[in-house]
Amino acid sequence: MLPFKLVYSEKYYLPIGEHVFRADKYRLIRERLLQQSVADDGDFLNPGPASESDVLLVHSPHYVNKLMEGSLTAREELEMEIPYSPQVVAAIMLHTGGSILAAERALQDGLCVNLGGGFHHAFPDHGEGFCMINDFAVAIRTMQKRGRIRRAMTVDCDVHQGNGTAFIFGNARHRANMLPSAAATATGVISGATISEGPSKDVFTISLHQENNYPYIKPASSIDVNLPDGCGDMEYLAWLDNALSSGLRQFEPELLCYVAGADPFSQDQLGGLNLTIEGLKRRDELVFRAARARNLPVMTTYAGGYANHVEDTVTIHCNTVIAASEVYRAATTPQG
Numbered sequence: 001m002l003p004f005k006l007v008y009s010e011k012y013y014l015p016i017g018e019h020v021f022r023a024d025k026y027r028l029i030r031e032r033l034l035q036q037s038v039a040d041d042g043d044f045l046n047p048g049p050a051s052e053s054d055v056l057l058v059h060s061p062h063y064v065n066k067l068m069e070g071s072l073t074a075r076e077e078l079e080m081e082i083p084y085s086p087q088v089v090a091a092i093m094l095h096t097g098g099s100i101l102a103a104e105r106a107l108q109d110g111l112c113v114n115l116g117g118g119f120h121h122a123f124p125d126h127g128e129g130f131c132m133i134n135d136f137a138v139a140i141r142t143m144q145k146r147g148r149i150r151r152a153m154t155v156d157c158d159v160h161q162g163n164g165t166a167f168i169f170g171n172a173r174h175r176a177n178m179l180p181s182a183a184a185t186a187t188g189v190i191s192g193a194t195i196s197e198g199p200s201k202d203v204f205t206i207s208l209h210q211e212n213n214y215p216y217i218k219p220a221s222s223i224d225v226n227l228p229d230g231c232g233d234m235e236y237l238a239w240l241d242n243a244l245s246s247g248l249r250q251f252e253p254e255l256l257c258y259v260a261g262a263d264p265f266s267q268d269q270l271g272g273l274n275l276t277i278e279g280l281k282r283r284d285e286l287v288f289r290a291a292r293a294r295n296l297p298v299m300t301t302y303a304g305g306y307a308n309h310v311e312d313t314v315t316i317h318c319n320t321v322i323a324a325s326e327v328y329r330a331a332t333t334p335q336g
Ligand SMILES: [Zn+2]
Pocket: 158, 159, 160, 261, 263, 303, 304, 305
């Protein structure tokens, strides 16, 4: 049994036909976790759908009406890059309910992984880049509304910048600058990437992403790390460590939302970074260790993953659960 819960529904599947976004990955992840005895049936929680009133904490009534009534324009549907249907909306509402449940359970248990969600390209008034509803932004606002938290931090490690999230939490940047990263620079590990910081309100947003990739307009996060094409494990991990330490030095969140995209992988069809499967697992460990050391609850969502072989995407996502179980088991095992 895992020292935390996994949130999953068989209805996470999105009926979008032949697509680079393999919507069957959710089922494949659950099957692999069971098959390899990483998890057992008792580790899974079955979410209900988010309510419209929860979704309205982030999204505009006009947009939510369009989703519910099926009245998106052709252009809006094109921008979403997945075909609209009431079934897709129902599935996304379930992913969003899953993220709300994961946030609740993270606050209770210290960690929870939603085996879905991470739709970070959804804006208040429109969807784009396979994302319809920003599930974890809705989860954060729901936790705030319920009085469970005041401040949260998002750590987005998908290869694509979290533009919807950055916009929603509105951390308009006054200036862009190079952060001192002397230790890492001295080791010769960091080069070519830039980091910029802006002020933040009640939600501090961190995004590590490939600069030269969608979205081409990147609204400012609290910290954006713009990585060069082909960035590998060592450089990536050094930047992540740098951004996390910097964020946690200046902001004290009560909940961390980790967006564990699988698409920084070297074999990803939509990504241009060069991380290995092992490097991605170390990335997960780094985030979980940083949070565990501070007793900071973490809810995790999966976001993108478009490897040439879907098995690799499944491995990377399963490794997130394995990394978490190693970090959280180790932390709860009595010394000696
Ligand atoms: Zn992505």
